[in-house]
Amino acid sequence: MRVNVLQHAPNEGPGSIQDWCHEHNHEMFVYHPTDFGILPTIDETDLLVILGSPNSPNDKLDWIKNERVLIKQMLKANKPILGICFGSQQIAKTLGYEVLDAPAKEVGWAPVYLQDHTIENIPKKLTALHWHQQMSEIPEDAKLLFSSDLVKNQGYLLGNNVIGLQFHFEPKEDNVREIAINDGAYALENNDLHQTPQEIIAHGVPKENKDVMFVLLDYITK
Template structure:
């Protein structure tokens, strides 16, 4: 299978998603939108992954922000599985008509709780990496998957075809280091923000990658053509 990945900034790559693709011997094609790569037609894709980034879905530019939503809409119409992380999840939500706006800033390793039994393989709690200040509404027809103390809507699944997660289950040691190097200024003294030292020293939970792989495998199987 070909996995198309939309990357928005150099410091937020696919991380463990690359490992998942490699485990299936898939072709991973990364579209570096920050380097002006073109956004392809959504109905030509087999599996779409949309990564995070510091911009807002409500920004008027760059042009790829609206082009990306056009691609998501085309992919959903063509029954292409879509997986979004942080900004990517917000883009899916906005494409589906939900609102995205300012929420409580959440940066660091904070627990989330499962809110639905739709996907029984999801654990009741996880402690993933968070790096966001905006939040999405759950789209009509979608099921909310997770919540945290700071953010009520941490994830959703839409018609067994699209999954959006506000947090970073794909994080690995090197990807966390990259965020700390290039986006350290985002860290402040807000109540749900850890220090750079706390973030760097936190032991990487093995269940995060395991759950990520299970979720991506489920999305892949549910939309097998």
């Protein structure tokens, strides 16, 4: 399987998604559309992973519009997609749903609660890394998958092969440090989780987050 990853920020990489690819002997290709303007074609994409971004899907930028063309093609072809944070919003935007300010700005670690049991072997409560202040509407045909205490729309399952997550299960310890030291100022501005970059790093990554990421990827590619 060829897994094509769209990475939009130098400090927000695939993390444990790369581990999943290696363990399953999949080929992973990482694209940087914000820097090089290059995207894969649908014919060379078996699984599309869309990572986070400091941009909003509402921004009028060519690479954002071009990504939605690819997403639309993937949806039409019924190929699996995982969208994380910005990526989740991009999928919803492609389907005609709004991306808007969330009720709270969440930056740091906070629990998310499972809302649907279609996918097995996911704990009812998990601690995820949040790094956002926008969210998308949940597509009408999708199932609400996760919620947090401050933001209801934290994740959705569309059909059996498209998942959007507003938060992050994919970062490993090194990834969290990279995110926090480079974008720590974002955590200090009107953050409703009231966590500093140092506190975010010190928290550590729950072991089950990687396990759940593997479960989600296994589900949409089965």
